[in-house]
Amino acid sequence: MPEYSTRFTRRRLALLVPLLTAGLTITACSPPGAEQTPSGDSDAAVSTELGTDPITLEMYAETGFPLAKALADEFTNQHPNVKFNIREDQFTVIVENAPRVLASDNAPDIIRLPTMVDLVKDGLLKNMDPYFDAYGWDKFPASQLVQLRLADGGAVRGSGSLYGMGLGYSVTGVFYNKEQAEKIGMTQPPATIAEFEDLLAKAKTANLQPIMQFNKNTAGINFPHQALQNQYGDPTQIADWIFQKPGATFDTPAALKATQTIQKWAQAGYFPKDANAIDYTAMMGEFMKGNGTFMFNGDWESANLDKNMAGKAGFFLFPGETADAKNVAMSAPNTFGVGARAKNADAAAYFLNWVHTNDKAREISVNVGGSHPGGPADLPLPAVSDGTVLAETLKASQQLGADNGAVDFTANATGGIFASAITPEMQKLIAGQQTPEGYVKAVQAEYEKELSR
Amino acid sequence: MTSALGSVPAGSGTAPRPGGADPQLPVRPHRKRWGRTARWVGWLWVLPALIMYGVFVLRPLVLTVQYSLYRWNGIGTAQWVGFDNYLTVFTDRDLLKIITNAFVLIIFFSFIPVALGLLVASLVRRITTGPGGTLVRTVLFLPQVIPLVAAGIAWSWVLSSNGLVNQLLRTVGLERVTRPWLGEFSTALPSVGVIGTWIMLGLCTILLVTGMSKIDPSLYEAARMDGAGPIREFFAVTLPSLRQEIGVCLTVTVIAALASFDIVYTSTSGGPGIQTTVPGLEIYRLAFSQRQVGLASALGVVLMLLVLVCVLPIQRLTRGEKA
DSSP states (O other), rough: OHHHHHHHHHHHHHHHHHHHHHHHHHTTOOOOOTTTOOOOOOOOOOOOOSSSOOOOEEEEETTTTHHHHHHHHHHHHTTTTEEEEEEEOOOOOOOOHHHHHHHTTTTTSSSOOOOOHHHHHOOOOOOOHHHHHHTTTTOHHHHHHHGGGGGGTEEEESSSEOOEEEEEEEEEEEEEEEEHHHTTOOOOSSSSSHHHHHHHHHHHHTTTOOOOOOOOOTTHHHHHHHHHHHHHHOOHHHHHHHHTTTTTTTHHHHHHHHHHHHHHHHHHTOOOOTTTGOOEEEEEEHHHHHSSSEEEEEGGGGGHHHHHSSTTTEEEEEBBSSSSOOOOEEEEEEEEBBBBTTTTTHHHHHHHHHHHHHHHHHHIIIIIOBOOOOOOTOOOOOOOOOTTHHHHHHHHHHHHHHHHHHHOOOGGGGSSSSIIIIIIHHHHHHTTSSOOHHHHHHHHHHHHHHOOO | OOOHHHHHHHHHHTOOOTTSSSSSOOHHHHHGGHHHHHHHHHHHHHHHHHHHHHIIIIIIHHHHHHHHTOOOOOOOOOEEEEEHHHHHHHOOHHHHHHHHHHHHIIIIIIIHHHHHHHHHHHOOOOOOTTHHHHHHHHHHHHHHHHHHHHHHHHHOOOOOOOOEEEEEEEHOOOOGGGGOTOOOOOOOHHHHHHHHHHHHHHHHHHHHHHHHTTHHHHHHHHHHHHOOOOOHHIIIIHHTTTTHHHHHHHHHHHHHHHHHHHHHHTTTTSSSTTHHHHHHHHHHHHIIOOOOHHHHHHHHHHHHHHHHHHHHHHHHHTTTTOO
């Protein structure tokens, strides 16, 4: 009987082979993706009228950031005919889903965007140039939207057509614990990198954790790394690299010096010993508990810190090598775009314009999002209470704008650079498993590999 | 698809006939015709399952093989690259390291649980048949019931800098040994392995205990009469009788090790560096974050072949002589 049963299954198994072959021939006729047709550009006339017909805007937003929903609610309040259907996911999930969601039949009207290059190349995003003209967004400071521009069908970022807008424009820098700063004699924010390093040394001597920074899952130490890199060289080099301009490289003296400094800080114990085992949430928890004098992070945490560390946290922009150095910091719009296949593109653009120009909306952007609301330079900023972290980050944002010192995150250079190069290599670097030279070369190698695809 | 399935069994049914009666089947003339119809009806019954199998297993499998021959970002038009992706899988140093990691995990997911499982099973064999048996079995099997994601998260707390393991070490004065187990390069992979051991041990023990309960007690009696001690008894009676159960344990756990994803993703995300990255995780990253669907598919196909290469010999070794 066993003999029979094995033969039996073998015979049936043999039948699978022609089945598989048949399947292969059926599916192999055309290369995958051939049926997709790019439809990014639309020369059709756009309307700046919202109308009164009931509309439901499909929105795809990021979990944990209540700003998008707060703005949507207020918009519905002011325009009752427009309802929102909001789907939320974690940012990494949106990064993974965005292409497929945008290519589907019920593509969202408004979507929180990861790096836009691939999406524009595949014709999945609406070209916003017609709205730019219709709404007169040329009154916005040009630097505000430069990161959202792509030329030549997505080949180069930083110029060309507009493909998104920000729901708030974030700025990054250094948060500090006021009590501990006082303990180590910091009366005002450090004016130079040398002064900052001096404070780190003092904090270490005082048995404090000088910097609380996460490095698990994604490399949080890339924040201080780029803060240093921004100051050690010409930030336009970094911007060119992020914007994928031909010939741009990560292998620069500035990046190397920044990496060497990070290595030095790691060896001196300025980062937590177990940074590679601390994730973002754990870092926030530790810092708010008082474990950590400094923390490199962005203004999206301002409201949170004002609530959970009321009066005890401060913020400053990372200093330069000299006291009169220009302010430079990673700063990026919380980018939202309109799907190329969106059904209500006009209403979506109306909403985005409203977010930048409506008084109430700007107030929500600041108080809920913690970030600069953007919009025309001549519109006043909503008032915030003095002495809060929010007031400090907002001020920093204005300083940065005045110096035109906003640089995008190196982590956004390509879709995979953060996960496949920066994060693992940074984890190696601070554990002494990678040299600064090796780090810089490894990041550049991965960048070239991705661009060659 | 349906017509292909329908026509195939008819052909196979007639194939052995020309030489007269089917040599394997006892011939029952009065049921012969009904037998043929019954076969048809049989296929009809399994048709829904077959369609599901075809659409959700065979079709993706075929598509994966197809994708692996292209350079494709998942949306745009793909570009034919032949076997380039496979070449990358076998020459990229990082990818080779990632495959090696999976093999290291086999030690923790398969060998240790089976060895420990044999030990535990021999110890608890008598208890499990007694009144407290259900309790013992439940406790042993619990890790299998807990979702892997939850297990991964819970263990990442246990193994963190201030986690239970380090607290225990501090209490007994081993402060020097404490470390972030999952965050350090030298300990990360073994620590992930330990989580796997914890999960797989229960499964192996239960399977082995069940196997032991089927062993004829007279064999033990005979062994004891021949003067065998407990250890000799184990090697002479228990172990050979458990051949099939061990085979099942090894098969299931080796597949779990090679195809691991949940535990690694939740406990370390593959870090630090790529110290704990496994093929499953890398396939997911390549396909969804780096959008290299072709390379991800090639790695997937290689992983499938690796699983077959590892599992088929185990099957052969443990099944071979049974019949």
